[in-house]
Amino acid sequence: xxxxxxxxxxxxxxxxxxxxxxxxxxxxxxxxxxxxxxxxxxxxxxxxxxxxxxxxxxxxxxxxxxxxxxxxxxxxxxxxxxxxxxxxxxxxxxxxxxxxxxxxxxxxxxxxxxxxxxxxxxxxxxxxxxxxxxxxxxxxxxxxxxxxxxxxxxxxxxxxxxxxxxxxxxxxxxxxxxxxxxxxxxxxxxxxxxxxxxxxxxxxxxxxxxxxxxxxxxxxxxxxxxxxxxxxxxxxxxxxxxxxxxxxxxxxxxxxxxxxxxxxxxxxxxxxxxxxxxxxxxxxx
Numbered sequence: 153x154x155x156x157x158x159x160x161x162x163x164x165x166x167x168x169x170x171x172x173x174x175x176x177x178x179x180x181x182x183x184x185x186x187x188x189x190x191x192x193x194x195x196x197x198x199x200x201x202x203x204x205x206x207x208x209x210x211x212x213x214x215x216x217x218x219x220x221x222x223x224x225x226x227x228x229x230x231x232x233x234x235x236x237x238x239x240x241x242x243x244x245x246x247x248x249x250x251x252x253x254x255x256x257x258x259x260x261x262x263x264x265x266x267x268x269x270x271x272x273x274x275x276x277x278x279x280x281x282x283x284x285x286x287x288x289x290x291x292x293x294x295x296x297x298x299x300x301x302x303x304x305x306x307x308x309x310x311x312x313x314x315x316x317x318x319x320x321x322x323x324x325x326x327x328x329x330x331x332x333x334x335x336x337x338x339x340x341x342x343x344x345x346x347x348x349x350x351x352x353x354x355x356x357x358x359x360x361x362x363x364x365x366x367x368x369x370x371x372x373x374x375x376x377x378x379x380x381x382x383x384x385x386x387x388x389x390x391x392x393x394x395x396x397x398x399x400x401x402x403x404x405x406x407x408x409x410x411x412x413x414x415x416x417x418x419x420x421x422x423x424x425x426x427x428x429x430x431x432x433x434x435x436x437x
Contacts, residue, residue: 153197162186162205171195180205180226190215209233217241222248243267286321306331325350344369363388369405376409381416383407388424399426 155174156167162182166189167173174197180189181204188207190196195214203226209215212233219240222229226245230236230252239258248264249255255274262281268274271290278297286305287293293312305321306312310329317336325331325344334353343362344350353372357379363369364384371390376382380397383390387404398414399407402424412428 153195161189164188165191168192173197174199176200178202180208203229207231209236212236380413383424385422386424402426 153172153174155176156178157176158178160179160182161167162180162184164186166186168188169192170190171194177200179202181202185205187205188210189205190208190212191210193212196212197216198220199218201220203220203222205226207228208226209230210232213235215233215236217238221242222245224244228247228250229243229245230248231250232252234253236252236255238256238260240260242261244263246264247266248262249267249271250269253272255271257275257279258277260279262279262283265284267281267283268287268290271287273292274290275294276298281298281300283302284304285307286300286302287309289308291310293309295314295317298317300317301320303322305319305324306328307326308328309331312331314333314336319336319338320340322340323342324338324340325347327346328344328350329348331347331350332353333355335355337356339358341359341361343357343359344366346365347369349368350366351370351372352374354374356375356377358377359379361381362379363382363386366386366388369386369388371392373391373393375394376392376396377394378397381400382396382398383402384400385403388402388407389405390407392407392409395411395413396409398416399412400416401419401422403422404424406425406427408427410428412426415426
C-alpha cells in the first residue's frame with residue numbers, strides 16, 4: 153500500500169482513481185478550492201485528516217476513515233460508495249452520506265442536515281447526531297447507543313433495528329416498515345404515523361399524538377409520558393406500564409395500561425379495546 157503523509161491538497165480530483173492508498177495527517181483545503189479529492193478510488197485508508205472542500209468521497213469502494221474532521225464546507229462528503237468504515241470522525245457538512253451500501257460508523261459526531269439518504273445496510277454505534285430528514289428512505293439499519301436530535305428522522309425506512317438509543321425528534325419513523333426499537337427513549341410529536349409492523353419493546357415514549365394510522369403496531373412493556381390522543385386509527389397490540397393521557401379511536405387490537413385519562417370513541421370504524429384499572433364508560437371491553 154502506498155502512503156501519503158503530511159501533505160496539503162486543494163486541486164480538483166487531487167487523488168482521483170487511487171487504489172491501495174493510505175493517507176495520513178493531510179489537509180484537503182486551500183485557495184484552489186478543488187472538489188472530489190478521492191473520486192472513483194478503491195481500498196483507501198484515511199486517518200487524522202482535515203477536509204474543508206466539497207465531495208471528497210464519491211464512487212469509492214473500500215474506504216476506512218478514522219480520527220478525521222469534515223467541516224461545514226465539506227458538503228456531500230460520501231456519496232455512491234460501498235464498504236465504508238468511519239470511526240472517531242466529525243461529519244459536519246450537509247448531506248454527508250447518501251446512496252451508499254455497507255457502511256459502519258462508530259464513535260462519530262454527526263452534524264449534517266439530510267444525512268444518510270437512501271443508504272442500504274448501515275450500522276451506527278456509539279454516535280451522536282444532529283440532522284433533519286435523518287436516514288430518509290434507508291434500509292437495513294442497525295443502531296446501538298446513538299443519541300439523536302432533530303426533525304423528520306427515519307422516514308420511509310425499512311427492515312431496521314434500534315437498541316439503547318435516545319431520540320429527541322419530531323415526526324420520526326413516518327411510513328416506516330418492519331422496525332424494532334428496544335430499550336430506547338423517543339421524545340417528540342407525532343411518532344411513527346402511517347408505519348407498518350413497528351415493534352417498540354421496553355421503550356419510553358414522550359410527546360403528543362403518537363402512533364397514529366399504524367398497521368401491525370406492537371408495544372411491549374413500554375412507558376408513555378404526556379401522550380395524548382394516542383393510537384388514532386391504528387391496528388395495535390400494546391402493553392403500557394404507565395398511565396396514558398388519552399387514547400383515540402384505535403381501529404383494531406387491544407391497549408392495556410394502568411389507567412387512561414380519556415378514552416375517545418367517536419367513529420364507527422374504531423373497534424379496538426382499551427383495558428385499564430380505572431373504569432371508563434367509553435372503554436370497549
